[in-house]
Amino acid sequence: MSRTIVITGASDGIGAAAATMLANPGDTLVVVGRSAQKTQAVAKELEADFFLADFTDLAQVRGLAEKLGNKYPRIDVLANNAGGIMGARELTVDGHEKTFQVNHLAPFLLTTLLIEKLVASRATVINTSSMAHRIMAKYDIDDLDAVKKYSANAAYGNAKLDNILFTIELQRRYGDHGVSAAAFHPGVVGSGFSAESNRVTKFMYGSLMRRFMLTPAQGADTLVWLATTVPGEDWEPGKYYAKRKVATPTRTAQDPALARQLWDRSAAMVAVK
Numbered sequence: 001m002s003r004t005i006v007i008t009g010a011s012d013g014i015g016a017a018a019a020t021m022l023a024n025p026g027d028t029l030v031v032v033g034r035s036a037q038k039t040q041a042v043a044k045e046l047e048a049d050f051f052l053a054d055f056t057d058l059a060q061v062r063g064l065a066e067k068l069g070n071k072y073p074r075i076d077v078l079a080n081n082a083g084g085i086m087g088a089r090e091l092t093v094d095g096h097e098k099t100f101q102v103n104h105l106a107p108f109l110l111t112t113l114l115i116e117k118l119v120a121s122r123a124t125v126i127n128t129s130s131m132a133h134r135i136m137a138k139y140d141i142d143d144l145d146a147v148k149k150y151s152a153n154a155a156y157g158n159a160k161l162d163n164i165l166f167t168i169e170l171q172r173r174y175g176d177h178g179v180s181a182a183a184f185h186p187g188v189v190g191s192g193f194s195a196e197s198n199r200v201t202k203f204m205y206g207s208l209m210r211r212f213m214l215t216p217a218q219g220a221d222t223l224v225w226l227a228t229t230v231p232g233e234d235w236e237p238g239k240y241y242a243k244r245k246v247a248t249p250t251r252t253a254q255d256p257a258l259a260r261q262l263w264d265r266s267a268a269m270v271a272v273k
Contacts, residue, residue: 009082171238180231
């Protein structure tokens with residue numbers, strides 16, 4: 001059966017590599033990106049559909065959800081891959097800290113707006129997290145927008161922890177209705193995700209250091225594995241993965257009560273039920 005696969009953050013890095021690896025003549029591949037030039041180029045090369053959306057603007061995320069919902073009768077895989085490390089604290093047009101919105105709040109909104117279609121399609125939802133949640137996060141559920149205290153690395157670590165908590169709660173709420181959710185750590189990948197970060201982080205992930213990092217294709221391997229195998233048989237939904245195996249996130253990232261809190265607060269922020 002033909003499948004529809006949607007990948008956000010697909011104009012570069014892991015997302016573009018995953019799109020290339022998932023391109024199948026029998027399926028409908030949909031790439032989503034912020035850059036018109038890059039996204040169109042990926043779509044043209046892969047003969048894929050494409051949409052543009054800047055996740056710093058939730059109105060664009062709502063528009064994307066509407067377009068996807070209207071165009072595709074089903075969505076079999078939604079890969080929430082868009083994200084990145086930012087620099088100095090900055091608010092989006094929606095009034096949220098940029099790292100938090102791009103990495104968590106926008107994909108949360110996209111997923112919840114599409115949830116009826118995802119349930120009907122018995123879809124797999126894949127959230128790109130990171131081991132950064134373990135080494136960078138300084139998590140405070142009462143300060144999601146980092147008003148009290150901010151650092152670029154902590155904001156990124158917190159957002160990647162959000163991805164895992166979101167996966168847990170998505171599975172709890174909709175697993176019995178057919179949705180299979182997973183989060184994964186791609187490894188330390190040489191890509192453009194740190195383009196808006198500070199100088200130290202740019203150096204850590206920049207061109208000089210890339211020789212020691214995974215390629216985008218290597219980083220996309222677990223995403224592709226989750227997207228092409230059978231949940232419940234080949235992997236267990238609701239878990240966090242690294243190198244195609246269940247990995248153990250921090251104790252905070254495994255807290256079901258915290259996962260529920262994050263869902264409720266995120267829903268209130270984006271005004272969805």
